[in-house]
Amino acid sequence: EAIEKTIGQYQMMALCTYSLGKCGVSEILDVVGNHHTVLIRRNGAWEIIESSERKETREALQKKTDDIAKRIKELNCLYGISSLVEKPGISLEEILQRTVDLIPPAWQYPEITGAQINLEHQTFQTKNYKETIWKQSTAIIGKDEPIATLNICYLEERPESEEGPFLKEERKLINAIAKQLRNIIERKQMEGPLEESTEKLENIFRSCSDAITVSDLKGTIIECNRATLDMHGFSAKKEIIGKSALELIAPKDQQRALENMKKTLQKGSIRIKEYTLITRNGSEFAGELSASVIRDNCGKPVSFVAIVRDISERKREKKALEASERHYRLLTESMSD
Structure with missing residues (x-):
């Protein structure tokens, strides 16, 4: 116990010496079997003999x-x-x-x-x-x-x-x-x-006369084509990217547009909804909007894509036609009288 308290905390190597001249075969085998490593000097040369346990351990480790x-x-x-x-x-x-x-x-x-x-x-x-x-x-x-x-x-x-x-x-x-x-x-x-298809889609995106916008699920615009800028009176993308898509719609139609955005998310798409849209300087014009949900590889909705067509000219032509029909009807009725 006294020895343990004194040297037990140290790592030590014990060196035991035996004279081969005084040891028989059984004693030598006993020495080799009970020591990790045996160093033998024989015929003037040193040799290392490992115990079988140490040899197995070394071989397993190797x-x-x-x-x-x-x-x-x-x-x-x-x-x-x-x-x-x-x-x-x-x-x-x-x-x-x-x-x-x-x-x-x-x-x-x-x-x-x-x-x-x-x-x-x-x-x-x-x-x-x-x-x-x-x-x-x-x-x-x-x-x-x-x-x-x-x-x-x-x-x-x-x-x-x-x-x-x-x-x-x-x-x-x-x-x-x-x-x-x-x-x-x-x-x-x-x-x-895929690259060819992507290039074709990019060409369509750039050259399409209809306005195309991509927005996140909160309605913030993250991408648009040139037609969007021209339709709403902007000169560069940086002027529109980051805005809410609702800012491109007249205040009187924004609530309805917000409700349709929720329906788009639920159903996956909506088609041809008419809104009063506005330009950068506040001028109003009529437009038709169709929208779809964009999903990731796992099917999770990540954004909206919307296509808007300016129908102002079509509505003016319709009004002109209706006015012409009324005029013709009144003229016909007066001639009958």
Whole structure:
């Protein structure tokens, strides 16, 4: 107890010495079995003999360290591929070529590993790639059928493992890469038509003679086309962005417009509602408004889009026609008398 109080707080190493000349085989085995490490001087040279317990512990720790290193290599590969997609303006061809260059370091023997991706009539491969009998392959499956293949080859023979010279973890990794590539290929192949559609919509948005406004769910204008500015007497977007859409409607119709905004949110859209609209200087004119809800990918409403048509001329023509009809009717009646 006295010794424990004195030195118990310190980390210590006990060094025990034994004379080999005075120890038999059983004594030596007992020493080795009861000490973590044994240092023996034999024939003028020092040797380290570990106990079986310490050796098992060291080997288990080394295995865990190796496993962690392998997982890090795998994660680096998958993360590297994911990062490629985030690069602005990068093409599918560039992504696939960089992907094959990222693959070899994730395999057990990177210095003799080659990778290849075949997509339709295109081939992407590392500079050292060549077909060998030590090959690991997987199909990249689209919605209904294979759209590409991914091949990994060792350029030299290596010891047999779970799948030829390849580890079972490498089979899992190649399958994970194939799933990643499927998503990337499908996404990139959709971007072309989507960009064309977006460009067409932007052209329609810019050139449409009707006023188009986009507002948030509170009615604050966040985007508009040139026709909106011209219709309401503004010269630049900065003069209208941030205003309430209700400010473009005459006060006498604002309450009705607010009620219709709530109906639009409930039903998804409304069509051809007539309002008295106002310009920047307060002049009134008649307009027809149709509106729809814009939803995100999860179906949640995020904004409104409204299309407004100036019907002032049409209403003037209608009044002129009605006046002409009344005049003609009165003239006909007077002639009959």
